[in-house]
Amino acid sequence: MPRRKRERIALTDEEGGMALLQIPGYDHQKPQEVPLEAIRDLMGDCRLCPLGETKTNLVFGVGNPNARVMFVGEGPGKNEDLQGEPFVGAAGQKLNGILAQAGLTRDEVYIANVIKCRPPGNRNPRPEEIQACSPFLREQIRSVWPDVIVCLGNFASQFVLRTEKGVTKLRGQVHTTGHFAVIPTFHPAATIYPSEWLPLLEEDMRMLGQWLRDNPPGPGKA
Numbered sequence: 395m396p397r398r399k400r401e402r403i404a405l406t407d408e409e410g411g412m413a414l415l416q417i418p419g420y421d422h423q424k425p426q427e428v429p430l431e432a433i434r435d436l437m438g439d440c441r442l443c444p445l446g447e448t449k450t451n452l453v454f455g456v457g458n459p460n461a462r463v464m465f466v467g468e469g470p471g472k473n474e475d476l477q478g479e480p481f482v483g484a485a486g487q488k489l490n491g492i493l494a495q496a497g498l499t500r501d502e503v504y505i506a507n508v509i510k511c512r513p514p515g516n517r518n519p520r521p522e523e524i525q526a527c528s529p530f531l532r533e534q535i536r537s538v539w540p541d542v543i544v545c546l547g548n549f550a551s552q553f554v555l556r557t558e559k560g561v562t563k564l565r566g567q568v569h570t571t572g573h574f575a576v577i578p579t580f581h582p583a584a585t586i587y588p589s590e591w592l593p594l595l596e597e598d599m600r601m602l603g604q605w606l607r608d609n610p611p612g613p614g615k616a
């Protein structure tokens with residue numbers, strides 16, 4: 395897979411200072427216009443930030459490209475880095491389990507992370523790394539154009555809602571940003587060990603299920 399250097403991917407500084415990708419062949423990409431494969435192809439073996447040098451696999455995303463619900467996590471952990479897929483291992487099993495609380499299966503949803511390459515030692519992603527990588531997530535969201543974005547953990551919640559508030563303050567309600575309903579909740583990995591957060595995560599998933607029942611699917615959604 396070809397390496398992508400900074401000069402090979404054009405960025406503009408639109409929409410609140412967040413960089414947008416310029417995808418070859420698309421002047422101004424509309425919702426659901428650019429296939430996910432085109433975004434993945436554009437990334438190649440991305441080296442836009444130092445995490446590209448230390449990763450094993452770039453973890454793009456997985457799931458239904460036409461999903462009503464898109465889950466957004468923080469970044470790959472050890473298992474995800476090795477397998478090239480988000481939410482595998484213990485955190486993935488936990489996610490699969492809580493999806494049932496919303497009446498969903500993993501095949502029905504799309505899952506991606508804010509950061510596509512694993513930070514060494516699972517450290518927190520740095521602001522400049524989030525800034526470098528976030529245009530890819532933005533284009534994935536534009537491609538899938540879900541009705542609901544579920545943000546798993548602080549980083550995803552703060553990125554999508556553009557806030558500095560923590561997830562404990564944000565969770566428990568449905569937010570709105572532009573076209574999207576947004577449900578911030580805990581990262582499944584934070585509830586693996588006995589934790590008072592698991593019932594709250596399950597409560598948020600039941601709220602998601604209720605929202606899906608109460609609201610008709612958006613354009614192009616089943």
Ligand code: SF4
Nearest residue numbers: 440443446510511527
């Ligand atoms: S984390 Fe994102 S921006 Fe950095 S190298 Fe990986 S794909 Fe590129």
